[in-house]
Amino acid sequence: MTAASSLMAVQPPQVDGDALSTARECTLRDFTAPPSFRDSQFGIILRNQRMRPADNSGLKTLSGYRSRFIHLTNSFEFAGWGSVTRLKLGNDDYAEGLARVQALRKEQVLGQFLASGLAGNAVLGSVFYALPAVVAVSGVYSPISLFLATLILFLWRPIMEELASALPISGGPYTYILNVSTKTFALVGAALLLLDFGSTSIVSAATAATYLSGEVPSLPFPTWVGAIIVLVLFTLISLTGVRESARLALGVLSLHIVSMIVLIIVASIHWRKIGVQQLTDNWNLWRATSSTSSSGIAKQIYYGICLGMLGLTGFECTPSYVSRIKPGKFPLVLRNLHIPAIGMNTVLMLLVLAVIPMDVILGGANVLSVLAQASGGRWLRTWIVVDAIIVLCGGVLTGILSACELLQQLALHRVVPRLFLAVVPRTGAPYFSVLAFTAFSGLLYATAGASLVVVSEMFSLVWLTVMALFPAALLLLRFNRGQLPRARRTQLCVVASALLIAPVVFAGNVAYKPQTAGYFAAYVAGIISFFSVTQNKVTLLRWVYWTYDQYPALHSWRASREWGVRLVAAMRGLRRQQVCILAKTDEINSLCRMILYVRKNEETSHLKIVHFYEDDEGIPSELEANAKILDEAFPEITIDLTLVNGTFEPASVAALSHRLGIPQPLMFMTCPSAQCPHSIADFGTRIISL
Known part of the structure; x- marks a missing residue:
């Protein structure tokens, strides 16, 4: 084989110039613009959660995190998976919310004398x-x-x-x-x-x-x-x-x-x-x-x-x-x-x-x-x-x-x-x-x-x-x-x-x-x-049950077992009382601080993150992803994300309280700015962060 023929053998095949330009653009885009959380379908989170039942009833079975009680399984220690839902308040909800706001204002009946x-x-x-x-x-x-x-x-x-x-x-x-x-x-x-x-x-x-x-x-x-x-x-x-x-x-x-x-x-x-x-x-x-x-x-x-x-x-x-x-x-x-x-x-x-x-x-x-x-x-x-x-x-x-x-x-x-x-x-x-x-x-x-x-x-x-x-x-x-x-x-x-x-x-x-x-x-x-x-009813009951749990003989008596069952039911009932945080941002550090406040100050295992939006473009891009991350990070709390179609105002918050069955004093929010047209008293909520 001649040198010329050898050179021709190693030459790359000829391609169309437009196709080559398109391939280079795709390669450049892949390196400069990684996929967003939404595009990647939250791969890591889904990998941990893909085995959970469709009704969110499964356990967050993290290794090394076990119940401290001898006769109770991890189902007692861990809350269920959170969910993501979209909610539109009805006319009845808004009527109730408006009535609550007006009732608060009607209570202002005392003049200076x-x-x-x-x-x-x-x-x-x-x-x-x-x-x-x-x-x-x-x-x-x-x-x-x-x-x-x-x-x-x-x-x-x-x-x-x-x-x-x-x-x-x-x-x-x-x-x-x-x-x-x-x-x-x-x-x-x-x-x-x-x-x-x-x-x-x-x-x-x-x-x-x-x-x-x-x-x-x-x-x-x-x-x-x-x-x-x-x-x-x-x-x-x-x-x-x-x-x-x-x-x-x-x-x-x-x-x-x-x-x-x-x-x-x-x-x-x-x-x-x-x-x-x-x-x-x-x-x-x-x-x-x-x-x-x-x-x-x-x-x-x-x-x-x-x-x-x-x-x-x-x-x-x-x-x-x-x-x-x-x-x-x-x-x-x-x-x-x-x-x-x-x-x-x-x-x-x-x-x-x-x-x-x-x-x-x-x-x-x-x-x-x-x-x-x-x-x-x-x-x-x-x-x-x-x-x-x-x-x-x-x-x-x-x-x-x-x-x-x-x-x-x-x-x-x-x-x-x-x-x-x-x-x-x-x-x-x-x-x-x-x-x-x-x-x-x-x-x-x-x-x-x-x-x-x-x-x-x-x-x-x-x-x-x-x-x-x-x-x-x-x-x-x-x-x-x-x-x-x-x-x-x-x-x-x-x-x-x-x-x-x-x-x-x-x-x-x-x-x-x-x-x-x-x-x-x-x-x-x-x-x-x-x-x-x-304030610490569940903590006190846990200590009582732990003491009862240390004596196996008590579990062999029927009356004692029934008492233990009622005690567990009381703890679960108290823990499932819901609270909610009103989030205006998807910043995970802000959300995490609010959840830590709830964990420290309220006895609950069910938390809702609520965000009001007027159109889909108003939903922060990473809110759903971060809610799922936090749901994974706090196995003892079920963290739901609720996206509410509506304007964030006192009547809407009161209507949401009526719809979810959560009292307004147990709905937490960040500190309103001086530009906020409403008083914190109109919302009836608690301020828990800047």
Whole structure:
């Protein structure tokens, strides 16, 4: 063979130029544009899941992940496979959703005066038990202590206003913390709030009974029985509903303000007649029996400020029913309560020192009724005693209604049974919450030995701790939910000052009466333990079953086996309660964080990822793929993806809640931006991420 023929043998075959160009383009495209998740049909995921049944009932049988129970298979530990569905809400669903949104807005029935009336009786009625407590430690410096104590609240007002504008949801610090932090921390706040509301009701009822017994020594029953009678009476009144109760509370508050104005005027006229001699005598007597050094005087004023905060109790109740207050009225409510408290506490304390001898003041008498007797005679004393009993009873009503709002929120979040949501058909009052809280208040009073002193001293510590939750919640909101829209922004130095003052005043109360810290710790620990059990029901039942599982002999008895079966059924039923997250993105890191939140804070094995879309192009391209990845990554949770054709708005979310049977408080979403046209209160959902 010649060289020429050899060369011809190895030459490639001739091809068409257009075909060669097309082949090169295909090769280049294959290297530069790998197939998407949708194009590859999720190969890896399908390879793991292709053996599952069509009805998604199979197990996620991952190697090395086995049940810790001897007599239970992996079917108990692992949830079923998730599914992907498309959903279009019907007209009935939208009608129900719109009705829910309108019902929420109709609940905003309290104007600035009706809302002020609910908490005002607790705030302005506290003069009847705050003044004697302060004068016992601060003496002639009591007006200074009370004035400074009431001024401190100027730090809290902008903080409470910002929180309420960002999260206009009832429940107070509990709901604030729930939307900016973990549910565990929120339940600590709920425990403090419940104890605070119980203390408000008990101190108000017991003080009213004490005033009555002081004026009518021949009562046929002891003081503690009178306190229980007052508590029961206003329990019945609270069953008439919030709006009716608010009107009654406003009437009581109006009477109290008129009574205090009359007392101040009459006492001022009497002081002018008698001159400053009594005030001088009290000054000299106190300085002769107490320290006159600068440090001693400062200490007395400091202790007076610490105990004088009792004169502000009731402010913490206003955020508990903020969702029922008309938009824009909450700052006015705080103003209506704060300004009268400043003048009333300070001026009345000064008049008491100017008219009544110090030994009478310290003798435990009803100081304001004694002031009325000395200034105006028997008619004014009778008036003030009647006013004291009525307004303090209004404080009982404040505690009950605030607690009911909190218990309803806890029931919606599955911390307490849904029975707490049951209402009287005619009035809408949550009767089970009312009765349960009354029983709790009675238990609190009984365990304190029916001692007003013990409950009052413990009350001051609880109140200060609750007030510290407000700046703490605002700091967390700023850090974790910074883009949440709000009407105002408080300076950071104001928030920090409030957060520092609260422990300083708390320490003063403990230093003055160290034993009160023991009562405080015992009650808080008891309530937190109760909430821990109700929040972690499945975990507790798992421990019970694990203990039962360790004794094989128990499984051989028929009765014991049936008990074990019921226990397993209870755990499965509790775990299958669904929750849902509203996703606007397909970013897997964002979805994973939301699922981790659910896993940490809610006892469930069934989660739905919901995305609203208006057309197919609006569905994020990798949402389905990432949902399947997460379903694979969390074998203990069934993760469904539901694509809802519709607009993301409050009515649609409420309609979806109705369709899926998932309460709106158990539907979680990311933090809305300032451009969102709707309030978080309209959605009724929980914010769990940025």
